[in-house]
Amino acid sequence: xxxxxxxxxxxxxxxxxxxxxxxxxxxxxxxxxxxxxxxxxxxxxxxxxxxxxxxxxxxxxxxxxxxxxxxxxxxxxxxxxxxxxxxxxxxxxxxxxxxxxxxxxxxxxxxxxxxxxxxxxxxxxxxxxxxxxxxxxxxxxxxxxxxxxxxxxxxxxxxxxxxxxxxxxxxxxxxxxxxxxxxxxxxxxxxxxxxxxxxxxxxxxxxxxxxxxxxxxxxxxxxxxxxxxxxxxxxxxxxxxxxxxxxxxxxxxxxxxxxxxxxxxxxxxxxxxxxxxxxxxxxxxxxxxxxxxxxxxxxxxxxxxxxxxxxxxxxxxxxxxxxxxxxxxxxxxxxxxxxxxxxxxxxxxxxxxxxxxxxxxxxxxxxxxxxxxxxxxxxxxxxxxxxxxxxxxxxxxxxxxxxxxxxxxxxxxxxxxxxxxxxxxxxxxxxxxxxxxxxxxxxxxxxxxxxxxxxxxxxxxxxxxxxxxxxxx
Amino acid sequence: xxxxxxxxxxxxxxxxxxxxxxxxxxxxxxxxxxxxxxxxxxxxxxxxxxxxxxxxxxxxxxxxxxxxxxxxxxxxxxxxxxxxxxxxxxxxxxxxxxx
Numbered sequence: 116x117x118x119x120x121x122x123x124x125x126x127x128x129x130x131x132x133x134x135x136x137x138x139x140x141x142x143x144x145x146x147x148x149x150x151x152x153x154x155x156x157x158x159x160x161x162x163x164x165x166x167x168x169x170x171x172x173x174x175x176x177x178x179x180x181x182x183x184x185x186x187x188x189x190x191x192x193x194x195x196x197x198x199x200x201x202x203x204x205x206x207x208x209x210x211x212x213x214x215x216x217x218x219x220x221x222x223x224x225x226x227x228x229x230x231x232x233x234x235x236x237x238x239x240x241x242x243x244x245x246x247x248x249x250x251x252x253x254x255x256x257x258x259x260x261x262x263x264x265x266x267x268x269x270x271x272x273x274x275x276x277x278x279x280x281x282x283x284x285x286x287x288x289x290x291x292x293x294x295x296x297x298x299x300x301x302x303x304x305x306x307x308x309x310x311x312x313x314x315x316x317x318x319x320x321x322x323x324x325x326x327x328x329x330x331x332x333x334x335x336x337x338x339x340x341x342x343x344x345x346x347x348x349x350x351x352x353x354x355x356x357x358x359x360x361x362x363x364x365x366x367x368x369x370x371x372x373x374x375x376x377x378x379x380x381x382x383x384x385x386x387x388x389x390x391x392x393x394x395x396x397x398x399x400x401x402x403x404x405x406x407x408x409x410x411x412x413x414x415x416x417x418x419x420x421x422x423x424x425x426x427x428x429x430x431x432x433x434x435x436x437x438x439x440x441x442x443x444x445x446x447x448x449x450x451x452x453x454x455x456x457x458x459x460x461x462x463x464x465x466x467x468x469x470x471x472x473x474x475x476x477x478x479x480x481x482x483x484x485x486x487x488x489x490x491x492x493x494x495x496x497x498x499x500x501x502x503x504x505x506x507x508x509x510x511x512x513x514x515x516x517x518x519x520x521x522x523x524x525x526x527x528x529x530x531x532x533x534x535x536x537x538x539x540x541x542x543x544x545x546x547x548x549x550x551x552x553x554x555x556x557x558x559x560x561x562x563x564x565x566x567x568x569x570x571x572x573x574x575x576x577x578x579x580x581x582x583x584x585x586x587x588x
Numbered sequence: 589x590x591x592x593x594x595x596x597x598x599x600x601x602x603x604x605x606x607x608x609x610x611x612x613x614x615x616x617x618x619x620x621x622x623x624x625x626x627x628x629x630x631x632x633x634x635x636x637x638x639x640x641x642x643x644x645x646x647x648x649x650x651x652x653x654x655x656x657x658x659x660x661x662x663x664x665x666x667x668x669x670x671x672x673x674x675x676x677x678x679x680x681x682x683x684x685x686x687x
Contacts, residue, residue, distance in 0.1 A: 212664040306645045319643050348650040349643070418627050429604060436605070438677050443670035449679045450605075458607040466606055471620055473600040474592065484627060489640030491630055496641060529622045545644025570645065 118184045118278040118332040122225070125172060125183035132168040132183025135278075136161055136227055139185040143229070143276045150252045152261075152270040154190045155198055156230040161185070164227045178225035180335055186221055187268045187277035190231040191238055192323070193312035194218055201314050202246035203236045205435045205442045205460025215312020216347070217281060217323050217340045224339045229277045232267025236462045237432065238288055238316045240264050241534040244525055245464040252521065253296060255560055259518035262292030262534075265326065269296045272326050279336055280326035285317050286420050287513075287538025289324045290550040294513035294563025297552045299580070300326045301333045302538075304570045305545035306351040308337075309344030317427035318349075320420075320542040330551065330580045334358035337573065351571075358577050366401050366582050369575065372408025372506035374567075380414070380536045382515040386556040391512045394553045394564040397586035398510070398579060408502045408509055412495040416539040419495070421532055422475045422488035423543070428465075429472030435460060467528060492543045499544050503569045508579050511537045513550040513563035537565055547573045551580045554588040591624040592617060 116124075116135075124130040140158055147153055168178045188194065191201045193211035200206045214222075221228070235245035243251040243266025251266040253259040254274035261270040265282025269292035272280040282289040284302040293300025301324045308323045315321065325336035335358075342355035373395055378388060399405045437443035437456030444455035461469070475484035502509060514534060524531040541548040547570070550563035564583060568576035597617045601608050608616065662675065671678040 209668060212660045212668070304645070306647070345652060349645070349647060351645060351647070415630050415633070418630050421623055422627065433604075437670060438679055439665075440668040441670075446680060448684065449682045452680050454605045454607055457605050461606070467616060467619060469604045469606065470597060470600045470616065471623060473604045474596065474620070474624075477600065477603070484624070486640060487627075487630055487633075487635060489642060490635040490638040491633070492641040492644075493638050494633070494635070496644070527622075528619050529626060532623070543644070 117329045118181065118327060119329070119335055121184050121278055122180060122182045125168065126177055128172050132165040132227060133162065135183050136165040136185055139229060139276055139278070142274060146254070146274050147276060149257055150254055150270050150274060151249055152187070152232055152251050152267045152274065152276060153230045154200055154202065154233050154248055154267070157197065157228055161227050161229050168225055168227065180224050181221065181279070181339060182225035184226045184279055185229045185277045186226045187229050187232045187271040187280040188218065189234055189265050189268045189280070189282045191234060191283060191314040192218060192281060193314070194231065197231070199231065199314070201237045202234045202248055203460065203462065203465070204247045205456070207442065209440050211312070213312060216309035216344045218312065220340050226279070232271055232280065234267055235264035236465050237314070237428070238264040238283055238285055239428070239464050239468055241287070241291055241531055242524065243267060244521065245462060247462055250521055253518045255297060256518065258520055259560065260295065260521050262295035262518065264288040266292045269293055269298060269300065269326050272328060273298050279332060281323060282326050283313055283321055283323050284542065285320045285424060286542050287535040289326060290513050290538050290548065290563070290565060291534060293326055293550045295518040295561065297561030298326055298328055299330055299333045299549065299551055300324065301337060301549035302541060302547060303337060303341060303573060304351070304547045306349050307356065308341050309347040309350050311344055311346035315431040317424040318431060319427060320424060330577060330584045331359070331362060333549065334362055334577050356573055358574055361574050362577055362581050364578050366398055366403040366579050369403045369508060369579065370506045371398055371403045371405050371508045371510055371579065372502055373405065374413060374509050374511045375407050375409050376411060376413045377511040377537045380515060382533055383512065384516045384556065387512045387514070387516060387562050390554045390562040391510070391564055393588070394583055395510060398582060401582045401586070406506070408506055410495070410498045410502050410540065412491060412498045413540045415491045416495060416543055417532060417536055419488040419491040419543055420535070420539045421471070422484050423492065425468040425472030426475045426485050427472070429469045429476065432465070432469055464528070495540055496544045499546065499569070507575055509567040511565050511567070513537055513565040517556040517558055517560035517562060541567055546570055547576055549576060549580055551583045552587060553583060590621045592621050
């Protein structure tokens with residue numbers, strides 16, 4: 116049952132929200148011991164919230180477009196009075212004094228919060244293995260990673276422990292796990308969803324987005340959480356996006372470009388390429404004009420990203436100093452206390468990125484690294500602009516391979532980073548993009564195809580995603 | 589030639605308030621060197637006339653109306669602090685050491 120079907124049944128009084136919730140909690144009980152999608156399950160709070168929804172329906176009220184829909188929240192989204200850890204020891208036990216805007220909007224729409232989900236510490240990773248609380252496993256094959264960093268929310272949705280998940284996407288952290296777990300994952304245009312209450316990783320790249328089992332569910336959640344928020348100064352001053360109205364319009368007449376440089380990216384697996392070409396054929400059969408697109412700077416995306424994101428992270432994570440919240444390790448003076456707290460609280464990947472960012476920003480190296488990366492970002496935006504003169508949408512695989520074994524890439528950070536080759540360009544340009552499941556690889560595991568659009572082009576992007584969903588093998 | 593030396597890594601660790609063991613210093617130096625080595629692919633690009641991008645969506649002078657609104661609850665905020673005294677965050681001595 117999709118989230119839209121759940122909400123329709125709950126609003127019509129045909130199914131109690133409580134019954135829907137209990138079904139999902141039963142799956143949590145059965146599977147989460149093995150999968151570890153959740154850092155925290157809020158069973159009692161969720162039951163109380165579901166009962167309130169049912170009372171409102173009984174009283175003749177409409178609880179909203181997500182009435183009774185069980186939701187899993189990535190544990191870097193602030194929930195007032197409820198532990199928010201970022202899967203880091205440095206924030207273990209922290210209870211934020213406010214709700215993220217997306218959390219408030221989901222509640223207003225009638226959604227029921229099932230729990231907080233696991234992630235790579237501070238969203239830094241592509242496999243959810245960098246969590247201080249242990250890895251999450253892929254529901255399709257528990258010996259494999261679910262992808263990351265939103266691996267917990269994605270595994271929760273793929274396993275049926277929640278109907279909808281929210282993740283954050285800085286370099287692919289929604290789309291890459293969605294591809295590896297066989298669900299839909301969408302990153303909005305930068306600024307379209309408020310970041311208020313999202314614990315910052317790389318502020319010029321971070322966006323919150325939905326993880327769902329259907330394209331229409333992703334559209335509905337995006338409509339609920341999107342739109343201007345005065346609490347985020349980077350929020351685009353536009354009302355809530357309208358996606359559902361045109362979702363079924365098809366792709367007839369649309370020009371769709373397949374990104375050459377990403378099809379030929381380092382490490383691209385033949386089975387993933389084959390599914391992508393089948394997706395291209397499906398769009399063509401549905402009336403789209405398909406061609407080869409060139410975005411030459413896309414191949415430099417990883418280099419730019421792994422300088423820009425750590426630079427911003429090194430600044431953002433300076434706030435964890437043992438003074439106002441989170442872990443404090445006592446020492447004789449404040450500087451030593453700062454260092455002891457950060458050394459004990461952060462994991463290795465976070466330390467690596469803080470040091471990389473500090474180095475890229477330091478005197479003598481700024482121009483060579485951070486400055487250069489910012490210029491590559493401009494090149495990439497120009498290349499996209501050129502491609503969008505010729506095409507309405509662009510297409511690529513979401514990831515170079517299907518899900519890989521747990522432990523395979525943890526020793527070699529650079530190999531892990533190469534996973535994000537197809538997803539990073541959209542973050543650097545601030546463009547929307549989404550992953551739609553499209554068949555399986557030779558190993559039987561899910562493959563995702565990525566649809567990319569220019570800024571504010573989500574409505575057109577979703578039309579192509581809906582066609583792909585209908586044509587998927 | 590390596591792009592980053594153990595001395596460089598020790599320096600940035602100090603700037604970032606992180607303590608590294610000798611073993612960590614060796615491991616991190618190798619890993620950071622590999623990542624920075626990957627940056628070599630952009631070095632050949634002629635970027636002299638390219639302006640840097642720091643933010644993907646142009647918004648300028650985002651101001652709120654100058655009206656009083658509720659802020660976070662002080663007690664709720666302070667309740668999360670490791671140590672508090674007289675409604676203030678308390679830290680060890682900034683200069684010198686604790687008596």
